[in-house]
Amino acid sequence: ILNVEQSPQSLHVQEGDSTNFTCSFPSSNFYALHWYRWETAKSPEALFVMTLNGDEKKKGRISATLNTKEGYSYLYIKGSQPEDSATYLCASALLTGGGNKLTFGTGTQLKVEL
Amino acid sequence: EADIYQTPRYLVIGTGKKITLECSQTMGHDKMYWYQQDPGMELHLIHYSYGVNSTEKGDLSSESTVSRIRTEHFPLTLESARPSHTSQYLCASTLAGNYNEQFFGPGTRLTVL
Numbered sequence: 001i002l003n004v005e006q007s008p009q010s011l012h013v014q015e016g017d018s019t020n021f022t023c024s025f026p027s028s029n030f031y032a033l034h035w036y037r038w039e040t041a042k043s044p045e046a047l048f049v050m051t052l053n054g055d056e057k058k059k060g061r062i063s064a065t066l067n068t069k070e071g072y073s074y075l076y077i078k079g080s081q082p083e084d085s086a087t088y089l090c091a092s093a094l095l096t097g098g099g100n101k102l103t104f105g106t107g108t109q110l111k112v113e114l
Numbered sequence: 115e116a117d118i119y120q121t122p123r124y125l126v127i128g129t130g131k132k133i134t135l136e137c138s139q140t141m142g143h144d145k146m147y148w149y150q151q152d153p154g155m156e157l158h159l160i161h162y163s164y165g166v167n168s169t170e171k172g173d174l175s176s177e178s179t180v181s182r183i184r185t186e187h188f189p190l191t192l193e194s195a196r197p198s199h200t201s202q203y204l205c206a207s208t209l210a211g212n213y214n215e216q217f218f219g220p221g222t223r224l225t226v227l
Contacts, residue, residue: 004156032213043118044204046215089157099212100145100164101172104157 004092006105013080013112020076021108023090027071031099034091035064035075038107044089047075080112117141120205120219127195128227135190135222137205143217144210146188148172148180151202163188164210195226 005024013019025033032051038044048057053068061078077084087109091102118139127133139146144165149157159172163182177199178192188207192199202223206216 034215036218043218043220046217049213049215051213091157100208101159101162102157102216103159103173104149106154106156 004090004103004105006088006090006108008108009106010109011111013110015081015112015114017080017112018076018078019080019110020074021088021110023073023075023105025071025073025090025092025103025105026094027068029094029096030068030071030092031095031097032093033066033068033073034093034102035073036089036091037086038089039086047088077110080110082112082114085110085112118205118207118217118219120203120222122222123220124223124225126225126227129194129196131195133192133195133224135203135205135224137188137190137219138186139188139207139217139219140186141207141209141217142185143207144185145208146182147206147208147216148178148188148190149204149206150174150176151204157204161190195224197226200224200226 007022035047036044048064050066055066064075066073087107089107091104093099121136146163148161150160151157158174160176161180163169204221205219208214208216
């Protein structure tokens with residue numbers, strides 16, 4: 001994989017459903033994997049920065065896992081709420097970029113309905 | 115909430131005009147970035163700076179230029195705007211060191227007629 005790919009592109013769920021998204025990234029030269037949440041009319045906001053294979057991070061109802069050997073990360077939302085509606089972006093940082101230059105995926109747009 | 119500001123938020127301008135998009139942060143971050151996003155597409159890095167008087171081009175070629183004369187200020191300039199420059203431009207900053215999250219501004223949505 002040369003680019004960062006996210007799936008699905010969009011998702012509609014009902015309030016209370018749990019959901020998950022996938023981010024695939026280049027596994028060679030890996031440095032870090034970032035997740036951001038971008039609500040409409042707001043700025044993207046960091047959720048997690050993950051670096052180690054097998055990493056699991058959690059913030060409230062949102063958690064993420066990382067597999068650097070196969071180049072994927074999952075983001076999970078437990079018991080989705082309408083306020084979780086946003087675009088979720090992942091971004092890969094490579095060692096050759098000094099870990100600071102991010103390559104973003106196109107995002108997964110989540111809509112949580114009542 | 116991150117203390118990073120962009121002005122203007124929206125700009126509609128005619129072809130050939132010179133424009134400057136402003137970005138300022140009050141967090142004392144050394145590293146700053148400009149991203150461009152076309153509708154339905156990824157954020158692409160077009161410029162970055164690791165400190166005062168340091169600027170580099172990003173992965174996506176851009177006709178814009180940037181300057182970093184003060185730590186808190188990272189303006190982007192287009193000398194002669196064209197319709198192909200119509201896009202959303204986001205500024206971000208981060209602390210020195212590695213593994214740090216980026217803080218984003220609200221973006222400038224530019225339309226060139």
